[in-house]
Amino acid sequence: MYCNVLTYSNVEQNRSLTFLLPTCRFYVDETPIREVVRTESMGAQFPSKPMSLYATIWDGSSWATSGGRYKVDYKYAPYVAEFTDLALRGCATTVDMPACPDGGGAAAMSLAQRSAMEAFRARYMTYGYCYDRLRYPAPLPECRVGAEAPAFLPSGDARASSRRRGGRRHRPRGGADSAL
Template sequence: MASRCLVLLLLLLSPLVQVSAAGVSEEEEEEAARLPRPPAVSFREGYTQLFGDSNLALHGHGKRVRISLDERTGAGFASQDAYLHGFFSASIKLPADYAAGVVVAFYMSNGDVYEKTHDELDFEFLGNIKGREWRVQTNVYGNGSTSVGREERYGLWFDPTEDFHRYAILWSHDRIVFYIDETPIREVQRTKSLGVQFPSKPMSLYATIWDGSSWATSGGRYKVNYKYAPFIAEFSELMLNGCAIDTLTRAPTCTPDNAKIHNAMAMSGKQRSAMERYRMKYMTYGYCYDRLRYPTPLSECNIGSEAELFLPTGEARSMDRRRRVRRHRRGPADSAF
């Protein structure tokens, strides 16, 4: 009990502490790094509809939200508040069957407030033709750096249309981590070289579905086919666990201790190993390896021998990745726990 209290105390006191260095057991390290599960927020408690009128529907007393795309429109919603740092997640089930050109997005942004200097953290789910798997893309933009862009794309070890899977974004003062089903898939650490391009202004949480025919599937080769409409994405277990900003003063409403908790969520050794395995197996595009777009890699990119796995376009060389994804689709993920 005493050692467990020590772990929690260290997490609260310093955002830089690595609990594994404190001499605690592996079990205690994993417990300290486990993702939070705050109470889910109902739609009416925490969100507002952006567009789509009847293409947004509530179920389960507002705890589940369905948004759909048809020939008329897509749909979307956003959190009522903006947040400065925190942990944000949802369980999402994606449209089944033919979904080429369809984009489902779960992301944070402040583009409505900072038009030319906005920040953004994206999960974008890119549909595909029937029989081909969905892709997941993550983006990180800071201070309007959309002309730079830090996109990565990945395959999945499961079929995201058959059941709900949890997607989460941890945004702290010094790093950003994207998670799928408890497994971290990407970490962006704040460095001096990133400067103002590290997201640092309050952001709201968004979820949308829309027609991305011009680029989403094979660079726009396959378009949305509305014969298969409506394309329905369902969201549940919507969690907002961050420092909300006062709408008048723009000041955080949380206490310093609450802010430190998000900063102190250290990734355990087991989680980091799971992230490395995932990236090795399933990454299909990495901006750090895109030598056509960035002849000189961006400052945060540490290019090693793994660069040989990628073409000059940043795309993965191995065509087995898609076959490996299919073979693992019904198996368990490389879990971090």
Template sequence: MLRLASIVLAVVFLVLPAASPSAAAEVDVTATVPFQKVYTPLFGFDNILRSSDDRTVSLLLDRSTGSGFISSSMYHHGFFSASIKLPSDYTAGVVVAFYTSNGDVFQKTHDELDFEFLGNIRGKPWRIQTNVYGNGSVSRGREERYVLPFDPTTEFHRYSILWTRDAVAFYVDDIPIRHVSRSRAGGDFPSKPMSIYGTVWDGSNWATSGGRYRVNYQHGPFVASFTDLALAGCPVDQMLPARGCAEAVAASDPAVMTLAKLQAMRRFRERNMVYSYCYDKRRYPVPFAECDIVESESKRFKDSGHLRLALRRRRTGRRPGRAGGAKADM
């Protein structure tokens, strides 16, 4: 079990001002504020542990309940980031999530951007899933799954969601792993203000091997630790975004997809992606417009969208760090 006293959380909050786009090039993610100034408990109140200075938060899942928090404001575009350390040992059925959503406001036409960390059997690698839902397009899921190239239970690694008017990108440490363009996603692109969430809950029915392995509470409680949680976004007042903020987010460094970033993203996907909706011919006989079907790559996937052969993990003598470890393994 993790030693809760050693868990350190730095909650980072930044609201980009109504300024010119160039002002967003310098995004400060060092300033911290008390947890209650930015977030509020969502559920499982007794399973949310906060330090005396209100800067440390741990989410627990036990037999009674999971737990979660939600941002105090809604945002219309932004860069949302968290360094997370996942529960260790046997965690089948346990789901840790870091995501944006407005499902409580737009129940039938909600938008959502997800990092979902799907529990594992002891000795097996954790898998993560990213989802992109726009305007209630849950039936057109756009899910992708990846095997992490490091052990996410021993150290914190950074997971980030970028949402601009024109694109969505997911980052692991400093590496983009997925990019979705609004022009190609069409009406399924997220378009309405969303809140930011962190949760841990029981996903026994589906999370690990399609529900074959369920949560075993003898290995609990399961603790998810968050640090460097950043909100560099555009808060809304009565559903109206701050003027000039969207342009600033679009001009920020995470939003600029350089050639080096695109190459790093391709390497990550080639080495770590184990499922893609773009290759799932059973669910989607006609690929979505944003899918770049690479014929040589498509041969690696079954008609179900799953990888034909298990990924061969490269061994390295170096201990993976946060950003550096992820880059070395990719």
């Protein structure tokens, strides 16, 4: 499973990743931006194995930003990621206790959270690999292709991403690229 969140500003953002079997949720500033629900087609690997956090900084601008439309501007280098006050919540599992008794402290998404996630995705998502039928003719196991599918071209690019940014053609102020 993969999630790529891009930001084009110097604004500090708060990100979290919540695992609640059988779901995994990604948050930015306490707004959910993606929810992955385990399905049988995923097999036994997710999320039955121990989870970890791994962060990298890399240049995916040749493919991850609307087919390379927005390139990395290296005059802003070096690029640094900092994690401050990182708090991991959950519980250790064993053979005798294969899941957290309280679900790891996460609850189902409220209607307000789900609405906020849909609004975020509609405004900022410029590409969705779950909708990229050229690269992936059959949806990947973690993809739930649903109501937002008509908003994407067969390439996975959002149909109206420039309109969502007020018609601007230059670098967007913020955005999410999917694996959302």
